[in-house]
Amino acid sequence: MQSKLPVVRLVEERVKAFLTGVALTLACLAGGTYFYFARGFAPVATAAPAMPFEKKLARLALHARLEKEMPRTVPIEATEAHYLAGAQAYLDHCAVCHGLPGRPETAIARGEFPRPPQLFEGKGVTDDPPGETYWKTANGIRLTGMPGFEASLPQARIWEIALLLANADKLPDSVTALLKAQPTPGTPPSEK
Numbered sequence: 290m291q292s293k294l295p296v297v298r299l300v301e302e303r304v305k306a307f308l309t310g311v312a313l314t315l316a317c318l319a320g321g322t323y324f325y326f327a328r329g330f331a332p333v334a335t336a337a338p339a340m341p342f343e344k345k346l347a348r349l350a351l352h353a354r355l356e357k358e359m360p361r362t363v364p365i366e367a368t369e370a371h372y373l374a375g376a377q378a379y380l381d382h383c384a385v386c387h388g389l390p391g392r393p394e395t396a397i398a399r400g401e402f403p404r405p406p407q408l409f410e411g412k413g414v415t416d417d418p419p420g421e422t423y424w425k426t427a428n429g430i431r432l433t434g435m436p437g438f439e440a441s442l443p444q445a446r447i448w449e450i451a452l453l454l455a456n457a458d459k460l461p462d463s464v465t466a467l468l469k470a471q472p473t474p475g476t477p478p479s480e481k
Contacts, residue, residue, distance in 0.1 A: 358424060359420040359424040360424065363452065371448075373467065375446075375453035376453055376467050376468055380471055385397050385474035385475045387405050387408040392473045394407060397474075402434075405433075413454060413458075415455060415456065415457050423448055427439040
């Protein structure tokens, strides 16, 4: 029995050394990360390239939160009246960043990081459930410039915007005409 005792001690010492190494490695990583940010090495300008893993981690967190919190049912019907109300709210609050059909990207959108998606180009968010667009519009998305409108717009108006965008590829002509008739948001009056 005594001959096994030194082996047990040796294993304990090696486990202790391993755990100490892990703790030191984690402390060095935390310290290095702090130093990277505190000394101004992290890219923070909107024109700077993304940090390593920035997009991956941000998307991972966003999609995990959406899965838990986005509404699964739409409390209003997709009617022309709701589309028109959503279009007007979109014009008032969203178009300056997310654009209008057939219009160039605004100076504000070009200056943001990450660049906001142009929601009437390509598929926009027509492949997302309306509840996802509702959640993003109501809550905003940290570190993207996307504000949350929950405190400034009624829920029904946010749902109207969400329905408008979810169905942007099949809107009634009256809604498309309203959106296309508007000048590019953020354009000085002399350029309109």
